[in-house]
Amino acid sequence: MAVQPEGTPCWADAMFSDVEGAKSFYGDVLGWTFGESSSEYGNYTQAYANGKAVAAVVPPMPGQEGQSAWCLYLASPDAEATAAKIRSHGGDVLMDPMKVGDFGSMLIARDPAGAVFGVWQAGRHEGFEARAVPGAYCWAEVFTRDPERTDAFFPAVFGYRAKQLEDSAVDFRVYDLGQDPVLGRMAMTDEFPPEVPSYVNVYFTVDDCDAAVAKATERGAIVRFGPMTSPFGRFAALTDPQGAAFSVIDVATTEGTMPEATEVT
Numbered sequence: 001m002a003v004q005p006e007g008t009p010c011w012a013d014a015m016f017s018d019v020e021g022a023k024s025f026y027g028d029v030l031g032w033t034f035g036e037s038s039s040e041y042g043n044y045t046q047a048y049a050n051g052k053a054v055a056a057v058v059p060p061m062p063g064q065e066g067q068s069a070w071c072l073y074l075a076s077p078d079a080e081a082t083a084a085k086i087r088s089h090g091g092d093v094l095m096d097p098m099k100v101g102d103f104g105s106m107l108i109a110r111d112p113a114g115a116v117f118g119v120w121q122a123g124r125h126e127g128f129e130a131r132a133v134p135g136a137y138c139w140a141e142v143f144t145r146d147p148e149r150t151d152a153f154f155p156a157v158f159g160y161r162a163k164q165l166e167d168s169a170v171d172f173r174v175y176d177l178g179q180d181p182v183l184g185r186m187a188m189t190d191e192f193p194p195e196v197p198s199y200v201n202v203y204f205t206v207d208d209c210d211a212a213v214a215k216a217t218e219r220g221a222i223v224r225f226g227p228m229t230s231p232f233g234r235f236a237a238l239t240d241p242q243g244a245a246f247s248v249i250d251v252a253t254t255e256g257t258m259p260e261a262t263e264v265t
Contacts, residue, residue: 007158010127049135
């Protein structure tokens with residue numbers, strides 16, 4: 001697999017205080033199996049869908065205990081250069097670029113509106129081994145409380161072009177690399193509790209959205225939205241039992257026509 005173009009979502013992981021609980025939950029809901037935990041790298045444990053690496057779970061490092069959350073990583077050919085661009089465009093680097101053996105280099109950052117994300121410079125670990133198949137990453141959206149700042153930041157750092165959805169009900173943009181849509185941007189409304197900050201929502205693919213939601217809620221997850229069917233698939237937004245937000249989508253079940261989108265210049 002070739003290294004992904006700069007700005008392409010390439011990996012996702014999450015810290016959980018109860019890693020065994022997370023493995024049991026996502027194994028049940030998404031069908032994941034798990035590799036051996038790597039004690040050399042803080043018991044980082046990869047998740048697999050049909051033998052392909054699709055995500056990872058890890059316990060928090062001492063002093064980093066807090067709310068569990070999924071972190072989406074965007075590809076970079078040079079993590080140090082990306083860190084400089086993040087700072088120069090008003091973002092914060094929360095964790096400086098750090099080499100992870102020969103697997104690659106990572107950093108953790110926050111956009112000017114408060115959404116946390118990662119950057120990954122691939123070495124031996126190039127990222128997702130599967131996408132948009134059951135159990136694998138499919139899509140992600142930046143939910144932002146300050147769309148103007150988010151829209152200025154991500155294209156400046158990662159070279160995205162933006163298209164605005166022509167829909168009076170939502171303020172939604174798609175960030176493209178070339179002709180490929182890679183990330184969505186949703187303006188948060190008053191429906192979101194004020195204590196919820198801007199965040200990146202990751203979508204995982206499932207065969208059957210309703211069955212996945214039923215299984216997730218049986219295991220203690222909370223449904224935040226859906227299930228509903230759209231032109232992109234049938235999806236639902238959930239919070240897992242440890243408080244991490246994620247979504248599930250069945251891309252084969254669609255309804256309606258694709259909305260028009262206008263390029264933003």
